[in-house]
Amino acid sequence: MALNPMEPKWSLRLPADCSIAAIRNVYELIREAFGRQERLEIDCSSVDKADVTSIQLLLSTAKTGEAQGRPVVLTSFSQSLRNTLRRAGFASEALIDQHFPQKKDGI
Amino acid sequence: MSAMDPTEVFRQEASELFEVLEGALLDLGQRPDDRELVDSAFRALHTIKGSGAMFGFDKVASFTHEFETAFDRVRKGEIKPTQELISVALAAKDYIRALIEDPQSTDDIIGEAILDDLRRFVSADQPAAPVAAIAEAPPLSPAESKQAGWHLYLEFESHILRNGSNPLDLLEDLCKLGPCFVVPITDGIPFLDEMEPEDCYLKWDVKLHAACDKDAIDDVFMFVQDEMKLTLSPLEQVEAPAPAPLFQLLDEEPVAAVEMAAPAIEAVAAPAAEQPAAKAEPKPEARPEPRAEAKREERGIATVRVQAERLDELMDRVGELVIAQARLTQLAASGSDLSIKMIAEEIERLASSLRDTTMGARMVPIGSLFGRFRRLVHDLSRDLSKPVEFVTSGEDTELDKTMIECLADPLVHLIRNAIDHGIEDTATRAANGKTEQGRIELAAVHSGAQVLVTVKDNGGGLNTARIRAKAEEQGLIAPGAVLSDHEIHQFLFHPGFSTAQTISALSGRGVGMDVVKRTIENMRGSIDLSTRSGQGTTVTLRLPLTLAIIEGLLIRVGEGRYIIPLSAVEECVELTAEDERSRGRNFLNVRGNLVPFLRLRELMAASGVPDRHQKTIIISTGETRVGLVADQIIGNHQTVIKSLSKLHSDVTIFSGATILGDGTAALILDVAQLVSLAQSKVEKQHINEAA
Numbered sequence: 001m002a003l004n005p006m007e008p009k010w011s012l013r014l015p016a017d018c019s020i021a022a023i024r025n026v027y028e029l030i031r032e033a034f035g036r037q038e039r040l041e042i043d044c045s046s047v048d049k050a051d052v053t054s055i056q057l058l059l060s061t062a063k064t065g066e067a068q069g070r071p072v073v074l075t076s077f078s079q080s081l082r083n084t085l086r087r088a089g090f091a092s093e094a095l096i097d098q099h100f101p102q103k104k105d106g107i
Numbered sequence: 108m109s110a111m112d113p114t115e116v117f118r119q120e121a122s123e124l125f126e127v128l129e130g131a132l133l134d135l136g137q138r139p140d141d142r143e144l145v146d147s148a149f150r151a152l153h154t155i156k157g158s159g160a161m162f163g164f165d166k167v168a169s170f171t172h173e174f175e176t177a178f179d180r181v182r183k184g185e186i187k188p189t190q191e192l193i194s195v196a197l198a199a200k201d202y203i204r205a206l207i208e209d210p211q212s213t214d215d216i217i218g219e220a221i222l223d224d225l226r227r228f229v230s231a232d233q234p235a236a237p238v239a240a241i242a243e244a245p246p247l248s249p250a251e252s253k254q255a256g257w258h259l260y261l262e263f264e265s266h267i268l269r270n271g272s273n274p275l276d277l278l279e280d281l282c283k284l285g286p287c288f289v290v291p292i293t294d295g296i297p298f299l300d301e302m303e304p305e306d307c308y309l310k311w312d313v314k315l316h317a318a319c320d321k322d323a324i325d326d327v328f329m330f331v332q333d334e335m336k337l338t339l340s341p342l343e344q345v346e347a348p349a350p351a352p353l354f355q356l357l358d359e360e361p362v363a364a365v366e367m368a369a370p371a372i373e374a375v376a377a378p379a380a381e382q383p384a385a386k387a388e389p390k391p392e393a394r395p396e397p398r399a400e401a402k403r404e405e406r407g408i409a410t411v412r413v414q415a416e417r418l419d420e421l422m423d424r425v426g427e428l429v430i431a432q433a434r435l436t437q438l439a440a441s442g443s444d445l446s447i448k449m450i451a452e453e454i455e456r457l458a459s460s461l462r463d464t465t466m467g468a469r470m471v472p473i474g475s476l477f478g479r480f481r482r483l484v485h486d487l488s489r490d491l492s493k494p495v496e497f498v499t500s501g502e503d504t505e506l507d508k509t510m511i512e513c514l515a516d517p518l519v520h521l522i523r524n525a526i527d528h529g530i531e532d533t534a535t536r537a538a539n540g541k542t543e544q545g546r547i548e549l550a551a552v553h554s555g556a557q558v559l560v561t562v563k564d565n566g567g568g569l570n571t572a573r574i575r576a577k578a579e580e581q582g583l584i585a586p587g588a589v590l591s592d593h594e595i596h597q598f599l600f601h602p603g604f605s606t607a608q609t610i611s612a613l614s615g616r617g618v619g620m621d622v623v624k625r626t627i628e629n630m631r632g633s634i635d636l637s638t639r640s641g642q643g644t645t646v647t648l649r650l651p652l653t654l655a656i657i658e659g660l661l662i663r664v665g666e667g668r669y670i671i672p673l674s675a676v677e678e679c680v681e682l683t684a685e686d687e688r689s690r691g692r693n694f695l696n697v698r699g700n701l702v703p704f705l706r707l708r709e710l711m712a713a714s715g716v717p718d719r720h721q722k723t724i725i726i727s728t729g730e731t732r733v734g735l736v737a738d739q740i741i742g743n744h745q746t747v748i749k750s751l752s753k754l755h756s757d758v759t760i761f762s763g764a765t766i767l768g769d770g771t772a773a774l775i776l777d778v779a780q781l782v783s784l785a786q787s788k789v790e791k792q793h794i795n796e797a798a
Contacts, residue, residue: 020268020305021163027304034299052274056296056308064299087275089289089311099293 011041011075018047018054018081026054030061040065045076050084062100074100116412117162121207124151126478128200133481136193145182146329148196149175153330155203157271167206170218174199177225182326192228194489197482199225255342256285256316257324262336265306272331278311280327285317314342415508418469422655425458425465426747429656430766432458433745437768459745462656469655471511473551473560474502479515480522484547487526493533494544495526501551506558510650513630514560517623521562521646522547524619529566529644539641541565557632557674558652563645569638571595577604584790593730594790596636600624628779631657631672631762633728649728659746659765660724661773663739665713668773670746670765671735675726675778682721682736693788695723695734703785704734710760713738726778733785735776748775760784 012033018026033040042061047054058074065072077085090096131148138144152175159167178196180186188196199221205213259281263274278289292310302308315324321339328337432454439451477499484497506514530536530545537543548563571592578584578598598604602621627634632650651657651674659670680697682704695702702725708717718738725734748763755761762777 020161023304027299027302031299052268052307052309053304057302057304059293059296060299060302063296067298084275087279088309089278089291091289 011043013043013045014047016046017049018057019049019051020053022049023053023057027057030057034061034064034070039071039073041073041075043075044081045078047078047081050078050081052084052088054081055085055088055090059099114162117158117164118207119412120158121155121204124155125200125204126475127151128155129197129482130478132188132193132196132200133485135188136190136485139187139189142184145188149178149182150330152178154271157273159207159271160273161269161271164207166210166213167203170199170206170222171203173222174203174225177222177229180229186229189228192225195221195224195228197485256314256318257321258340258342259311259313259315259324260336260338261311261313263307263310263331264334265303265308267331267334268307269305270334272334274307274309274311277327277331278313281313281315281324284319284323284327285315287316288314316342413468418465418508421465422469425462426656429458429462429745429747433766433768434770462745466507466652466655469508470505470652471508472502473504473506473511473514473558474499476511476515476518477502477549477551480518480549483519483522484526487523491526493526493530495530496544496546498546498548499550500548504551504553504558505652506551506650507652507655509655510630510652513626514648514650517626517648518549518560518562520619520623522549525562525564525566525644525646529564529568531567535567539567554649558650560648560650561645563643565643568640568642568644569596569599569636571638571640574598590790593636594786596638597786599636600634628777629762631778633779633782635728635730655748657746657748659744659775661741661744661767662707662722662724662735662737663741664707664711664737665715665717667711667713668741668767668771669707669711669737670744670773670775671724671726672746672775672778673743675728677725677727677732679740680723680725680734682723695725697725697732697734700732702732702734703789704736705781705785705788706736708736708738726782728779728782731782731786733782735781746775 012029014026014029015022030042033042042058044058061072062074085096090099128148128151131144131151135141135144135148152171156168156171156175159165159171174196181188181192186192202213202218202221206218261274261277263272267274278287281287282289290312292312293308295308295310297308324337324339325332328335432451436451436455439448442448481497481499484495487493488495525547526545530547531539531541533543536545546565548561550563551558551560553559575584575590575595575598578595578601579586581601581604583598583601583604584590599620600623604621624634627648627650630650632648635647635649636644637647638644651672658673660673660676662669662671678697680695682695685696693704693706695704704723707713721736721738722740723734723736724740725732727733744765744767746765749765750763751758751761759780760777761774762780763775764772765775767773
């Protein structure tokens with residue numbers, strides 16, 4: 001769940017629990033990563049608990065990155081995260097692309 | 108001051124919700140058609156589920172979810188809550204409580220068995236498929252018949268997620284009503300720096316393609332209706348076929364979902380993102396009511412959750428202030444400075460008002476305690492096969508929170524006794540011309556500075572002859588001694604005394620009533636019994652309003668000063684020469700009634716010459732009156748109660764101590780013990796006279 005400088009790209013792997021119980025920690029992690037990295041890749045493969053707060057945080061991250069001209073790439077959405085996105089109405093690829101333009105290996 | 112552990116907050120909240128849930132389930136057994144009770148039970152379940160998930164109690168959340176699902180048919184009015192179903196639901200509630208309070212003691216197998224029972228009961232009368240249910244719905248009006256569904260706009264209050272509510276669950280429930288298209292509105296999502304990660308920013312625009320009525324939609328949001336904006340407008344019939352439902356697609360291949368859902372979403376998303384159509388023209392009934400908003404605001408500031416320890420701490424501080432104020436008053440009185448006297452009076456007034464306010468903050472309605480006995484009665488009534496109606500009154504009567512906590516166990520004993528021994532079995536009741544259903548009344552009422560709590564049953568009443576025989580058998584009274592019924596009944600409070608012929612799991616071991624009496628007396632209260640053969644028994648508990656600061660009567664005996672709780676004082680009279688001459692018999696004649704008295708000088712082994720005009724303070728517990736003879740009555744005194752040290756724990760006639768204005772200590776007399784002492788002296792006298 002920490003930044004890994006050994007990887008070719010700076011990446012932040014989200015923890016398994018991104019639900020409201022742990023969202024503040026995830027939020028702090030992302031903010032910290034924002035402050036330290038020029039280019040940020042967020043690996044969502046380990047997320048197995050997600051809810052509205054997880055989606056909002058990812059949306060805000062994407063929005064902030066875009067506004068600051070600093071690309072935030074979201075990669076490897078886990079099945080749990082995908083299900084949560086769908087339950088929240090992000091049911092189409094087009095809709096997800098619209099909100100997460102920097103997504104890779106998406107849904 | 109440390110912040111409270113969030114899981115502890117959850118535990119406390121859950122504990123309150125369990126009481127609500129239990130109360131609603133028990134009431135439902137009596138009033139199965141009361142929709143408000145079903146809703147109340149569901150609201151409690153829903154909050155437990157949501158909060159449980161939020162605080163990491165995943166097992167609680169998943170079990171409660173299953174419970175909710177199984178019970179859903181009751182909510183929909185498809186089945187009636189039978190007594191059996193209520194019993195299983197109560198067991199499910201107990202299991203959830205155990206999952207929260209002591210997860211180690213729980214077993215998944217038990218949980219699964221409870222859920223199986225619940226499912227079995229609710230599916231015993233399985234109705235036709237939901238389609239048939241819709242077919243049974245009243246025909247649509249001409250205006251409605253063109254309606255193809257509903258257009259909804261959902262906006263939740265920012266704190267909704269913190270409360271444990273999950274909008275995604277609500278959306279899922281909504282989609283169960285029919286094909287549903289959900290479009291998230293993300294324009295409220297802030298930048299990272301401005302974000303509160305636990306707040307809710309997403310909004311939704313939903314098209315529901317189902318000809319359901321508005322109530323069905325309201326049902327989905329019933330738990331959060333005060334915390335959201337919901338605008339509803341009918342969808343006009345469209346020629347295009349209704350698109351495939353979103354949630355049917357969830358388990359299918361993602362590609363299929365995209366292909367089928369995308370066009371519809373594109374079509375709806377554009378206007379919805381800018382301004383929801385429904386919001387532009389909200390239906391009058393869908394507009395959030397100003398009254399509801401005002402109610403929300405009121406609720407927001409109406410209560411503050413405070414740790415009980417902090418209230419205790421505050422009370423201690425107020426106690427210290429009252430003592431310091433007494434010292435100041437005494438100092439001011441001994442001097443001649445008028446301005447100091449005025450300040451002392453002002454501080455006395457403020458301290459008194461602060462004391463009342465603080466004591467008020469510690470007051471809790473006794474109803475919070477009564478609620479838990481309903482379950483007790485329900486379970487005992489079932490186990491003993493004695494149908495019992497449980498009636499409570501005076502739930503709003505307030506008592507110090509410490510008293511409420513101490514009162515729980517004695518009341519459990521009294522109610523158990525009333526059902527086990529008091530209420531007769533149905534055959535006996537029928538033979539005696541009584542209704543088959545027994546009745547237990549639990550009531551609380553204010554009476555001066557006391558609260559009276561009564562437990563009344565309409566059973567057979569106490570068997571005075573059997574109590575007397577048992578007392579004689581145990582050597583507590585001499586055979587043939589002359590005792591009133593009231594005096595005989597007091598043996599029930601004797602340790603180890605039981606008239607039960609068999610020992611059951613509930614009672615019969617003679618342990619209980621003496622503990623009840625001791626507990627009540629430790630609270631500076633008293634217990635009284637009254638009974639009528641064939642008609643029932645009433646047990647009355649008299650309790651002071653608080654345990655922290657009381658109004659006391661300060662007296663002097665020899666050189667020592669003592670406090671008598673003012674609530675126990677009936678009157679003060681002078682010991683006449685005639686009474687003095689009755690030395691050895693120790694009875695006063697108070698307006699024609701003989702009242703036994705105790706000479707406190709003898710009791711306290713006071714030295715020095717007694718005052719010439721001795722005063723007698725008549726005190727009472729329940730219906731028993733006793734006189735206490737003292738040298739001087741000094742006056743009333745705000746008494747801050749301090750516990751006695753362990754060294755004095757065996758001195759039974761004192762219940763505590765207090766600090767007087769001059770810094771010296773005064774002991775507080777234990778009224779119940781003194782009355783009991785006087786009674787035993789009277790009894791001894793009776794026995795001696797009989798001998």
